[in-house]
Amino acid sequence: MSRRVTLFSTLFALLLTSAATQTSWAELRTDYCSQTFSTVCGDGASPQRDRDTRAATLRTRIQTEATAAARLETGLDPSTELGIMGTGLYWLSYMRHSRQAMLREATAIEIDSIHSNVARIKELLKRALDRQIRFGGWIGDLVNYRLKRKIEGVKILTLLDIEMLNLMRTASGVSISESYRRLCGPEGLTDQAFATTVEGKNYVVLCLGHLVGAIGAGSDSTSNFYNNLQVLAHEMAHFIDYGDYPELYGPYIGCLTDHYAMELPRPAGWTSTMTWMANHASTIDAHVRVTDRAVELTADYWATQTVLEYLREEGRSFSYEDKVRVLRESYAGYCSSPAGNDHPPGRFRVETLLGRDFGIQEIMQCSGLPLANLTPSCTLHGEVE
Numbered sequence: 001m002s003r004r005v006t007l008f009s010t011l012f013a014l015l016l017t018s019a020a021t022q023t024s025w026a027e028l029r030t031d032y033c034s035q036t037f038s039t040v041c042g043d044g045a046s047p048q049r050d051r052d053t054r055a056a057t058l059r060t061r062i063q064t065e066a067t068a069a070a071r072l073e074t075g076l077d078p079s080t081e082l083g084i085m086g087t088g089l090y091w092l093s094y095m096r097h098s099r100q101a102m103l104r105e106a107t108a109i110e111i112d113s114i115h116s117n118v119a120r121i122k123e124l125l126k127r128a129l130d131r132q133i134r135f136g137g138w139i140g141d142l143v144n145y146r147l148k149r150k151i152e153g154v155k156i157l158t159l160l161d162i163e164m165l166n167l168m169r170t171a172s173g174v175s176i177s178e179s180y181r182r183l184c185g186p187e188g189l190t191d192q193a194f195a196t197t198v199e200g201k202n203y204v205v206l207c208l209g210h211l212v213g214a215i216g217a218g219s220d221s222t223s224n225f226y227n228n229l230q231v232l233a234h235e236m237a238h239f240i241d242y243g244d245y246p247e248l249y250g251p252y253i254g255c256l257t258d259h260y261a262m263e264l265p266r267p268a269g270w271t272s273t274m275t276w277m278a279n280h281a282s283t284i285d286a287h288v289r290v291t292d293r294a295v296e297l298t299a300d301y302w303a304t305q306t307v308l309e310y311l312r313e314e315g316r317s318f319s320y321e322d323k324v325r326v327l328r329e330s331y332a333g334y335c336s337s338p339a340g341n342d343h344p345p346g347r348f349r350v351e352t353l354l355g356r357d358f359g360i361q362e363i364m365q366c367s368g369l370p371l372a373n374l375t376p377s378c379t380l381h382g383e384v385e
Helices: 002-034 036-041 046-074 083-115 118-132 137-153 159-168 171-184 221-240 246-259 272-280 282-291 294-317 320-334 346-354 358-363
Strands: 155-157 193-198 201-206 377-379 382-384
Touching: 002 036, 036 320, 036 346, 046 083, 046 320, 083 159, 083 221, 118 137, 118 221, 118 294, 137 201, 137 221, 155 159, 159 171, 171 193, 171 201, 193 221, 201 221, 221 294, 221 320, 246 282, 246 294, 246 377, 246 382, 282 294, 294 320, 294 346, 294 358, 320 346, 358 377
Parallel strands: 155 201
Antiparallel strands: 193 201, 377 382
16 A cells, blocks of 8 residues: 555656646747747847957967067067167067967867868758758759859868968968958957958858857867857858849848848938938838848858758757757857848847747747747748748
C-alpha cells in the first residue's frame, strides 16, 4: 500500500513538473514572439556598450604597448615639448609599433574568428539560396547557380591579407588598405564590416573592432561564430542584392512597401517639392522609404535566412535559451544602430526583418500564439500570412 502511495505521489509530482515546464516554455515563447526587440537587445543600448567596452580594452593595450616601444626606440617622451622634428620622429615610431601590435592581436583572433567560420557560413547562405530560389524550371536553376557562384567567389580578407596586399603596392592592395583605415579607424577598432569590389574581385572585410566585440573578445569560439554569422552573410549578400538583381526582389520589396514602409524614416535631404509630393501621395512616400534602402534590406533578408538555416541545422538540440543566445549575439551590433539614408534603423532590422520572418517565428515556436507581430511575413515570393 505504501509503495502504491509513493508511486502515485511520484507520478503526480512529475505531472506537476511537466505542467510547470510547459507554462514556463509558453511564457518564454511569448517573450520572444511578442517582445522581439527587448528579448534580443534588452534596453537597446547595452549590447553595443558592451561591445565598445571590449574594443576599448584592446585599444588601451595596443596604445600602452606602442607608447612604451616608441619611447624606447626614440628616447623621446611624448609628454614633453618635442618640437616638430621630435614629434614627427616619435609618432612615426608610435604608428609603426601600434600597427605591429594591432596585427599581432588581429592574427590570433582572426584564425579562430574568420578562418574557422567562413566556409560554414558560405554553405549556410548557399543552402538558404537553394531553399528560397524556387521559381521552377531551368530559369530558377540558372539564377540559383549564378548567385551561388558569386557567393563562392567572395574572399574574406584578414588584416594580415590586407597588409600583404599593401606591401605588394598593387592598386587593389592600396585601395583595400585605405578603405580599412578609413572605415575601421587607425587602430582598426571601429565596430564595422564592409563589402567592396576592386578590379573585378569581390571582398568582405571585418574590422578588428567587430571581431573583438564578441563575448570573450575573440577568445570564445562559439561567440566568435555567432558574432560573424549574420554579419558575414549580410556582407556577402551585397554581391547578390537589389542593386544587381532588382527583378529578383520585386515581391519582397513590394510586401515591405505595403506593410512596413511607415516604420522607416524618410531619407534625409528631401527637397521641399519631394516632401510635398510624399505628403500628398502616400504610395510615393512608402515607395521611397523602402526602395532607397532596398540594397541593405535585401542583404538583411539573406542574413536572416542564413541564421535561420543554422537554427534549422542545430535547433533540434537547442533549448529556447540557446536559440535566443544565437539571435542576441548575431544581432547585437544592430540593437542601437541609427537609421541612415541607405540603412534602416537597428530596431526595424531586429523587430521587423528578424522578428516577422516566418521561418524564424516557426523555429521560435511562435505559431499559434495570438500575437500582433506574427504576420505578415515578407519573402522573395511576397506576403506569407
